Amino acid sequence: MNAYKTVKKESKTEFIINRSRFIGRCFPIETEDQAAAILADVRKLHYDASHNCFAYAVGRNGAASKFSDDGEPGGTAGLPIMEVLRHKGITNVLCVVTRYFGGVLLGAGGLARAYSRSAADAVEAAGIVQVKPGSEFELLIDYDQYSRLEVFLRERTNIIGCDFSDKIIIRIILPVEKESDFIAEVRERSSGRVKAAKICERYMTDNDKCG
Incomplete structure (x- = not known):
């Protein structure tokens, strides 16, 4: 058994950039199956969203991890979310960022910054705990x-x-x-x-x- 850091609780944050609405959520998880089930629930909840991008890490040092851009340009969504989890040094966590496109293109850099900000806000709202x-x-x-x-x-x-x-x-x-x-x-x-x-x-x- 080794100590690790994860999030304390579920969280939800939201902001708007150039009419695009970003909703960030964090969840403490134990398994990849649990991550998949929660992700399915979020997709059902936001079935009309433009994108439901995510990243998760499970196990020691995030040994099992996965991220997805869900249709956003490659490297602009899932990876920035994952980088937030890695920077915070947390595992056993799922972060989902839902975007409702507002009609104004943000560009690759703008998208990456928006998804990174949404993930960071969600992690901060969830709080980090040492296990x-x-x-x-x-x-x-x-x-x-x-x-x-x-x-x-x-x-x-x-x-x-x-x-x-x-x-x-x-x-x-x-x-x-x-x-x-x-x-x-x-x-x-x-x-x-x-x-x-x-x-x-x-x-x-x-x-x-x-x-």
């Missing part, structure tokens, strides 16, 4: 131990689940490289009464928390 390898743990805590651990858990981990019943069950995730120190500190703070059971390793972001 990194994480370790997920479950802790079974007696109520009399909770006060010793609560602040530590909230400050040093991402809490992703809490269940208050006979005992308190807390699920957390933290970066893989911090798990050894975490286990040792839980043991020390609870005088050995609380054990952190590792559930799995998975990717995480700083948004992986619920409280």
